[in-house]
Amino acid sequence: MIDRRGFLGMSSTAIAGSSWLTARRATGPAELDQFIRTKMGRDHIPGVAACLVRNGSIAWSNGYGWADLEKRIPMTIDSLQNIGSVSKTFTTTALLQQLEANRLQLDDDVSRHLPFPVRNPKHPDRPITVRLLLTHHSSIRDGKAYGRDYACGDPRTPLADWMRAYLAADGRDYDPAENFHPWAPTEKFDYCNVAYGLIAYLVEVLSGVPFGDYCRSRIFEPLGMAETSWYLRDIDRAKHAIPYTYVENAKARGPNWGGVDLGVVREPGGPPPRAVAGNYLPNCLYNHPNYPDGFLRTSVRQLSRYATAYLNSGALGSGGRILAAESVARMFETQKTVGSRSQGLTWYASARVRDQPTWGHGGSDPGINTDIRLLASEGLAAIAFMNTNGVRPDEISHRILELAPQL
DSSP, rough: OOOOHHHHHHHHHHHHHHHHHHHHHHHHHHHHHHHHHHHHHHHHHHHEEEEETTTTTTEEEEEEEEETTTTTEEEOOTEEOOOOHHHHHHHHHHHHHHHHTTSOOOSSBBOOOOOSOOOOTTTSSSSSSSHHHTTSSSOOOOOHHHOOOOTEESSSSOOHHHHHHSSSTEEEEEEEHHBSSSOOOOOOOOSHHHEEEEEHHHHHHHHHOOHHHHIIIIIIIITOTTTBBGGGGSOOOGBOOOEEEEEEEEEEOOOOOHHHOOOOOOOOTTTOOBBBBTTTEEOOOOEEETGGGGGOOOHHHHHHHHHHHHHTEEEETTTEEEHHHHHHHHHHOOOOOSSSSOOOOOEEEEEETTTTTEEEEEEEEEEEEEEEEOOOOGGGGEEEEBBBBSSOOHHHHHHHHHHHHGO
């Protein structure tokens, strides 16, 4: 039993605690704003959009800077952009749906399900399995044919044709030295984009549905992601943030995929891009035949619905289930892989927050950097988009999760 004195003491403590929490919550957004604005100035970032997801809804969000520097269009959580390799988690979601339908298993040789065999020609007796594709241990390599196929607009080559050209022994772009590592499957970790085109192609073969259509009906529509698409033709380009490449000391700050310098993607044969706001070169809105590895277009607001489904064991409300709870748990199981990275099925664990692991994925491509982080133990997710590359969006998503109790 609690006496009156004890009750009054508890009440005073609760009131004091409440006042402290209110004060902390008042300073949390200001602290986060300052952190983001400082990073933008230091790292030369035109625009940032970010949010915190808590209990199935956006608890905090903000946009900073510009989606379009010339037109002075602000960056917001409804600005669309390609999200880079965060896209790989969607491709994995589609693949796990096929596992749930018992159409394949994680340790299947992928060649069992394809119209042509996929083997590292240096190790023809070593199968490349689904699990190896999902953990970057397949020994498939992003070669020059991958890097050079970035182009303005949507891809003109169907996914199935590009896969055959790259991986089949009689393919147009087949190159044993460029397209495969010298080491055998399972022996090393090497991040691979082409592997996720192959995963999507598996989904096409197993489901009998083109991958873009499959994702729309099985993932985007159940989650209410009406402005999300793999293709530019399906989105409102007026809402798309311009992907900018920062130039410093005459060098474009762009990624290098397959040994190809991708500083700025532009129309071939066209005039060179004109720098805006001093040192920013605009990329065209580009895509790739291997699009399921990194070319999904969405917004922070829409991606928050996807994050909510993952935090809620695969479902957004009663009608928006995209995965069984067991499949979500399987994705976040640390795999037995080579190297120190805590690798799940595509998702990976990164820096801890309040001594709990965060699982997520980042994305990088010309003119964009993105990150999504889940702190499942607290039902939290953080998302950060930037319309330039060569920066660290995970610094923002991590900071959001750190400050979540104050937001």
